[in-house]
Amino acid sequence: SAVISQKPSRDICQRGTSLTIQCQVDSQVTMMFWYRQQPGQSLTLIATANQGSEATYESGFVIDKFPISRPNLTFSTLTVSNMSPEDSSIYLCSGTSGDWEQYFGPGTRLTVT
């Protein structure tokens, strides 16, 4: 199994600013993902973080708003850019093992004022 940590665990940010969330895995995972969970909703996949290349974004999410990096197999960052109150959500990082079991980080709770 993999243990995933995220920083920060929570933050309160002002409209128009950006926040970078870090995700660290304790072992190599084949794939890493970023999800958003808005209040009372299920998870929505933002993108697949690809090592050394551009992330693969889901419909409705764009690189300018959510730039993602994955410089190696165990680390990734998600930036939420030019934030608005609608970006207030929990952001979750996950990774998969070889048999496609998925592990999640504890989440980052973002509030935009």
Added chain:
Amino acid sequence: KQEVTQIPAALSVPEGENLVLNCSFTDSAIYNLQWFRQDPGKGLTSLLLIQSSQREQTSGRLNASLDKSSGRSTLYIAASQPGDSATYLCAVYFGNEKLTFGTGTRLTIIP
């Protein structure tokens, strides 16, 4: 379209009862199915993973079953406790390099 559904959206049961949570999916060609637990404002904790070749998996008081032909999975919780109160999410891997999540069942165990 590959979809995952969980009914009911919320469930309340008295402490000590056995209970079943349901998950259904639209495409029987799955690779695996995973049950998660989520506490309010927290991340997801993996409970059980069932591969497509398996019929069930057990961990402690939890038992998950898989019936691909009918497109269903159940999570059985024995002797429920207040600490079992959480949202339970079912997620299916259809082989398209991402998980498809259900909307979850919010479980409340009444002391």
